[in-house]
Amino acid sequence: MPVPLLDLRAQHAAIRDTVVDKMMKVVDSQLFILGAAVEELESQVAKLSHSKYAVGCASGTDAILLAMRALDIGRGDEVITTPFTFFATAGTIHNVGATPVFVDIDPKTFNISPKAIATAITPRTKAIIPVDLFGQMAAMEEVSRVAKSIPVIEDAAQSIGARRSIDGESRMAGEPATIGTFSFFPSKNLGGYGDGGMIVTQDEKLATRLKRLRVHGGATQYFHDEVGFNSRLDALQAAVLSAKLPYLDGWSSKRRANAKFYGKALDGIEGLTTPFIDKNNESIFNQYTIRAERRDALQAFLKKKGIGSAIYYPLPLHLQPCFAYLGYKKGSMPESEKAAAEVLSLPIFPERTPARRDEVVAAVRKFYSK
Numbered sequence: 001m002p003v004p005l006l007d008l009r010a011q012h013a014a015i016r017d018t019v020v021d022k023m024m025k026v027v028d029s030q031l032f033i034l035g036a037a038v039e040e041l042e043s044q045v046a047k048l049s050h051s052k053y054a055v056g057c058a059s060g061t062d063a064i065l066l067a068m069r070a071l072d073i074g075r076g077d078e079v080i081t082t083p084f085t086f087f088a089t090a091g092t093i094h095n096v097g098a099t100p101v102f103v104d105i106d107p108k109t110f111n112i113s114p115k116a117i118a119t120a121i122t123p124r125t126k127a128i129i130p131v132d133l134f135g136q137m138a139a140m141e142e143v144s145r146v147a148k149s150i151p152v153i154e155d156a157a158q159s160i161g162a163r164r165s166i167d168g169e170s171r172m173a174g175e176p177a178t179i180g181t182f183s184f185f186p187s188k189n190l191g192g193y194g195d196g197g198m199i200v201t202q203d204e205k206l207a208t209r210l211k212r213l214r215v216h217g218g219a220t221q222y223f224h225d226e227v228g229f230n231s232r233l234d235a236l237q238a239a240v241l242s243a244k245l246p247y248l249d250g251w252s253s254k255r256r257a258n259a260k261f262y263g264k265a266l267d268g269i270e271g272l273t274t275p276f277i278d279k280n281n282e283s284i285f286n287q288y289t290i291r292a293e294r295r296d297a298l299q300a301f302l303k304k305k306g307i308g309s310a311i312y313y314p315l316p317l318h319l320q321p322c323f324a325y326l327g328y329k330k331g332s333m334p335e336s337e338k339a340a341a342e343v344l345s346l347p348i349f350p351e352r353t354p355a356r357r358d359e360v361v362a363a364v365r366k367f368y369s370k
């Protein structure tokens, strides 16, 4: 029986009517851009992420871009981030005219190392962007400590609904930062039927500015205080996401249960390391990512058996050809480079049946018995 990395059709089959009903309300209203459906989702996401304000936008990429524009980041500024992430985290820094400054990761969690951030701060540092990779929040309290008054943008594209215990309080993804950003790309735990994104903050001024920036910089139609973007969340996507949001917690719990199962079932295999779970964190496991010796051979073996897997991410951002101008050399971010050579994400989606789950484990075990 083939086991895909992700099976969105199984999820869709279970909630189709609920989602379609909500979409049809938008269709019947013929109000497709921003409006009530987007506002409803914004208040749901603000509540979920313990944030005062939420601003919908066109994608998770735009959410980071808008966040930087709202913080007046541009030419001559430096923004510190991790090289072990999806391209958008750093591509947006370049696109606002600032310079990405990469620092290495903590090998245990794959998230940015707060100690490394401290060594890279200069008078030109205007923001720090930690990423909650694979659904596990970064060490936000340590990042904030080293950041002092420098704004922190938490790229929470992969972690909506994740929690971290900070000073004894349970904090949600996006909550502890100056600005938190989400993606609703279909493969995320809360995925739309197309692109979508959202920004959360506790700061009213930033929220007002973000709302203006997403509509070409004009608070009043046809009057522009500044040049912004067309980055609106469309109402149909908002309807889909509002309909799906009540299921998110249940889906993420199932992913955690699947991770726990893998943790036990794959324990003790020489050459394979299961993900480190930070005791302060409740990950949403957008991905279940192991470190594997002979990784490429393992992936080929799984493929032959019809088991899906993926490498997130094969080339760290400091070594991408488009960032050659920054001057980073191979070997400059050893932990990110090592992770890129070893990681493999296995199927963890909530609808995965016990039989499929056993099949993944049996195949991995077989590979390492050879």
Ligand SMILES: Cc1ncc(COP(=O)(O)O)c(C=O)c1O
Residues within 6 Å of the ligand: 059, 060, 061, 062, 085, 086, 088, 089, 131, 155, 157, 158, 182, 183, 184, 185, 195, 196, 197
């Ligand atoms: C860490 C990270 N940042 C940013 C993004 C960009 O989000 P989007 O694809 O919605 O633009 C993604 C999503 O793929 C992501 O995983």
